[in-house]
Amino acid sequence: MPDMQQRKRPKNLNLFTIRLPVNAIISILHRMSGMVLFLALPVLIFALSMSVRSESSYLELAAILQHWLVKLFLIALSGAFFHHFYAGFRHLAMDIHWMTSLQKARLSSRLVLCLDVLSVIAFTYAIW
Amino acid sequence: MLIELLTKKYPGMRLWLAQRLSAVAMAVYLIAFALILVAAQPAGYQDWLELMSPWWWRVFTLLFFTSLVMHAWLGVRDVFKDYIFNIKLRAVLQVLVDVLLIIYLCWAGVILWSI
Numbered sequence: 001m002p003d004m005q006q007r008k009r010p011k012n013l014n015l016f017t018i019r020l021p022v023n024a025i026i027s028i029l030h031r032m033s034g035m036v037l038f039l040a041l042p043v044l045i046f047a048l049s050m051s052v053r054s055e056s057s058y059l060e061l062a063a064i065l066q067h068w069l070v071k072l073f074l075i076a077l078s079g080a081f082f083h084h085f086y087a088g089f090r091h092l093a094m095d096i097h098w099m100t101s102l103q104k105a106r107l108s109s110r111l112v113l114c115l116d117v118l119s120v121i122a123f124t125y126a127i128w
Numbered sequence: 129m130l131i132e133l134l135t136k137k138y139p140g141m142r143l144w145l146a147q148r149l150s151a152v153a154m155a156v157y158l159i160a161f162a163l164i165l166v167a168a169q170p171a172g173y174q175d176w177l178e179l180m181s182p183w184w185w186r187v188f189t190l191l192f193f194t195s196l197v198m199h200a201w202l203g204v205r206d207v208f209k210d211y212i213f214n215i216k217l218r219a220v221l222q223v224l225v226d227v228l229l230i231i232y233l234c235w236a237g238v239i240l241w242s243i
Contacts, residue, residue, distance in 0.1 A: 058173040
């Protein structure tokens with residue numbers, strides 16, 4: 001009766017009951033933020049072109065950047081950037097075998113999260 | 129040992145190193161850029177143009193974009209390999225990303241040299 005027994009196995013398919021360790025959260029956020037930055041790239045290059053093309057396009061860009069919805073977009077993008085930046089440094093540190101024990105890796109993950117939040121707050125303060 | 133890892137025998141190692149080196153290059157550029165912005169406090173179009181127009185700064189900026197394209201190519205490639213299991217679909221998307229990234233790099237070059 002192995003078949004019956006298999007059917008009685010408890011299933012745990014509710015993803016919300018599985019808590020990712022902090023290092024895994026940092027890792028998946030690094031990927032997601034990388035993809036977000038890649039997708040935002042054309043918008044940023046377009047903004048660069050507007051900023052240098054002429055004085056009128058520069059002023060037009062400055063006006064667009066004043067809109068609250070654009071500011072929200074920039075704040076979200078800054079979150080992706082800061083996370084990718086700090087978590088990237090963490091990766092580089094580990095590549096040279098620095099902070100590689102589990103305990104230190106957890107510490108550096110928390111440090112990255114703190115820096116993310118502080119940087120986004122500072123960025124929000126600066127543009128608003 | 130390290131040199132051997134970078135020979136043709138281990139092509140993945142070179143890509144791995146390219147991803148790290150491009151990351152470091154971008155980090156250096158961005159930190160320098162942030163410091164310049166804080167120091168120069170550009171106000172208005174003329175200041176901004178003056179900041180961006182020295183030939184050596186345009187070269188650094190183009191190197192930044194080159195690193196960015198290299199880094200994004202490797203990063204997106206890894207993501208596609210991990211999540212897209214249909215080989216044909218993955219190949220099509222990868223070509224699309226490659227073309228986009230080349231266009232972005234050319235676009236950045238044109239912008240910088242039309243300042």
